[in-house]
Amino acid sequence: MTSEAKLSKDDMTVCFILGGPGSGKGTQCAKLVQDFGFVHMSAGDLLREEQQRPGSEYGELIQNCIKEGKIVPMEVTITLLEKKIIESDSNRFLIDGFPRQLDQALAFEKEVVESTLIIYLECSEEVMLKRLLKRGETSGRIDDNKETILKRFKTFLELSYPVVEHFRKSGKVHTVPCEDSVEEVYARVKPIFAELFKQK
Numbered sequence: 001m002t003s004e005a006k007l008s009k010d011d012m013t014v015c016f017i018l019g020g021p022g023s024g025k026g027t028q029c030a031k032l033v034q035d036f037g038f039v040h041m042s043a044g045d046l047l048r049e050e051q052q053r054p055g056s057e058y059g060e061l062i063q064n065c066i067k068e069g070k071i072v073p074m075e076v077t078i079t080l081l082e083k084k085i086i087e088s089d090s091n092r093f094l095i096d097g098f099p100r101q102l103d104q105a106l107a108f109e110k111e112v113v114e115s116t117l118i119i120y121l122e123c124s125e126e127v128m129l130k131r132l133l134k135r136g137e138t139s140g141r142i143d144d145n146k147e148t149i150l151k152r153f154k155t156f157l158e159l160s161y162p163v164v165e166h167f168r169k170s171g172k173v174h175t176v177p178c179e180d181s182v183e184e185v186y187a188r189v190k191p192i193f194a195e196l197f198k199q200k
């Protein structure tokens with residue numbers, strides 16, 4: 001990583017999709033991809049891919065962090081995200097579940113590219129817990145169990161939510177209540193994108 005942003009906000013659009021564990025980030029991103037042609041990059045998925053890549057020097061570190069609901073050092077995550085952006089033909093990206101911590105937000109915007117828009121999916125822990133326990137019946141994710149979910153909630157509140165607060169000052173954050181059905185939540189998200197970006 002260098003000390004200056006490598007990419008320009010004038011040439012590309014990066015939207016951060018933030019929210020607690022199980023708030024529905026991935027679900028809403030899938031719908032935005034269909035309607036607005038963004039490339040969806042889930043930081044968690046990229047880390048899981050890297051963890052499983054034979055020969056990865058970060059495999060064990062990533063696995064331990066995910067199991068404990070902790071945050072993987074930003075050098076690893078930013079390198080994976082940056083590589084995906086540079087390799088892509090697109091210039092519209094939804095970055096789901098990143099930045100997870102204030103220093104990550106500052107580093108990514110300074111060294112890679114500034115974000116255009118932030119969606120914050122607001123959800124109670126009660127609803128998120130219910131969704132994640134249900135997802136855990138089939139997901140196979142090592143962090144979809146009650147013990148890890150509670151740790152993930154703590155990490156979100158203490159380290160990740162301050163990222164949302166930070167971006168609020170820039171006026172880029174749109175807070176979306178997300179305890180209703182997928183379609184009802186998307187009916188709130190879609191107009192935000194429709195106003196800023198052309199539909200496919």
Ligand SMILES: Nc1ncnc2c1ncn2[C@@H]1O[C@H](COP(=O)(O)OP(=O)(O)OP(=O)(O)O)[C@@H](O)[C@H]1O
Pocket residue numbers: 019020021022023024025026027028044097131132134135178179180181182183185
């Ligand atoms: N609005 C909704 N109503 C009911 N269930 C939902 C809703 N949105 C998502 N879900 C379900 O909740 C679970 C979590 O959703 P999703 O994977 O999109 O969340 P996430 O924020 O990406 O979670 P994580 O942070 O763990 O990656 C999934 O099983 C999904 O089908």
Ligand SMILES: O=c1ccn([C@@H]2O[C@H](COP(=O)(O)O)[C@@H](O)[C@H]2O)c(=O)[nH]1
Pocket residue numbers: 021022042043044045047065066067069070071072073077096097098099100143152
């Ligand atoms: O930027 C990130 C994103 C994720 N992690 C780790 O992965 C898990 C799962 O993330 P999901 O977004 O729920 O898929 C998360 O609890 C962290 O341990 C990360 O460190 N940095």
Ligand SMILES: [Mg+2]
Pocket residue numbers: 025026042044096097
């Ligand atoms: Mg997800």
